[in-house]
Amino acid sequence: MKKFQAEIDVMPKKEILDPQGKAVTGSMKNLGLSEIHNVRIGKHISLEIDAENEEIAHIKVDTACRNLLANLIMESYSFSVKAV
Amino acid sequence: MKKFQAEIDVMPKKEILDPQGKAVTGSMKNLGLSEIHNVRIGKHISLEIDAENEEIAHIKVDTACRNLLANLIMESYSFSVKAV
Numbered sequence: 001m002k003k004f005q006a007e008i009d010v011m012p013k014k015e016i017l018d019p020q021g022k023a024v025t026g027s028m029k030n031l032g033l034s035e036i037h038n039v040r041i042g043k044h045i046s047l048e049i050d051a052e053n054e055e056i057a058h059i060k061v062d063t064a065c066r067n068l069l070a071n072l073i074m075e076s077y078s079f080s081v082k083a084v
Numbered sequence: 085m086k087k088f089q090a091e092i093d094v095m096p097k098k099e100i101l102d103p104q105g106k107a108v109t110g111s112m113k114n115l116g117l118s119e120i121h122n123v124r125i126g127k128h129i130s131l132e133i134d135a136e137n138e139e140i141a142h143i144k145v146d147t148a149c150r151n152l153l154a155n156l157i158m159e160s161y162s163f164s165v166k167a168v
Contacts, residue, residue: 001119009091009128024129024152033148035085035134044093044128045108050119064117068108 001050004057008079010070011042045069048084057081085134088141092163094154095126129153132168141165 012018021040028036047064051057058081070077096102105124112120131148135141142165154161 007093011128011130021129025131027152028148031148031151033144035144036131036148037134039129039131042128042130044095044126045105045123046095046126047109047120047123050121060117060119064112064115064120067115068111 001052002057003084004049004051004054004081005084006045006047006049006057006061006079006081008045008047008061008065008069008077009042010045010065010075010077011040013074013076016074042075043069049081054081054083085136086141087168088133088135088138088165089168090129090131090133090141090145090163090165092129092131092145092149092153092161093126094129094149094159094161095124097158097160100158126159127153133165138165138167 018040025037025039028034049057049060051060061079061081065077102124109121109123133141133144135144145163145165149161
């Protein structure tokens, strides 16, 4: 068994309103950072996987994303896996 | 003015307990994914910046992270900026 590290981003889908992101975009103006816009806020998840190889680690992370980490109706996910 | 896109990760510091991550690590077992462990959950933020150049965009994102997006007592952040 080898050890792998996965870095996962789970973001609200483009067509879904992101009220938290909208609120933060508004706060940027109050901070004097009106050049910042279109803020979108999601989750970043890091985790470790024991697997025989990178392909199996990849499949396990994908299963975890689909079944637990992301709500596929409202969110999309992307991830990278690397050996550690 | 050019347009830049920033991708920011805000994560709980290593020495800080992450109860949400702990709970998700436990749920992995129930999903049959006991090879996944050490789950840590933070935020992923994407945003757009108008700036003269990449260095200025970088400084603006860093200011936003320090003053609004991350709680530096409990969280650390990292980000990348690229022209779009």
